[in-house]
Amino acid sequence: ETGVTQSPTHLIKTRGQQVTLRCSSQSGHNTVSWYQQALGQGPQFIFQYYREEENGRGNFPPRFSGLQFPNYSSELNVNALELDDSALYLCASSGQGVDTQYFGPGTRLTVL
């Protein structure tokens, strides 16, 4: 186990709704990254937060947004959900001097 937790495990939403996914980083880690893994594909980088600031973003529209809190936990928010947003959302934490990202178990989002 990596010590990275995510909630909820599964989520079902309808098109146009908004969703918030949560991630609790491994103790001592101050960086969190979010990835989207569509069915049958590799994970794709959404964005990263370091010390509560966005620190890099992949090719995702602005309706994907995030927050990182002082305790380094994090949220991923997606507005105006589309069918193609159905995927496994993974968060990964890392810390200063650490050369590896540690992944949580993911949240599976289904958009109907």
Place this chain on the structure above:
Amino acid sequence: AQSVTQLDSQVPVFEEAPVELRCNYSSSVSVYLFWYVQYPNQGLQLLLKYLSGSTLVKGINGFEAEFNKSQTSFHLRKPSVHISDTAEYFCAVTLTKAAGNKLTFGGGTRVLVKP
């Protein structure tokens, strides 16, 4: 920009047989390489990584990988697989040693170990 190609989408293999999963990357600068495993309905677990030094890297569960800079490859091998190795395997690259940089993943290779 860097990219990763995993040449085999599925690899069926018999128990106790060897397996090799191929990974090639494209980058104009030096990269750092990782292999992750994903068991059904789970997140990603690190198998091994290449940051520098010896090009032969040993990881967990008997896996090893060899970094070949001239061929821009980082193939993963295991000499004898078990049923429990049935999973999806992802090769990934990043541009810096610091974990605070995005990982670019390949499309994955699904390994099915048959008795």
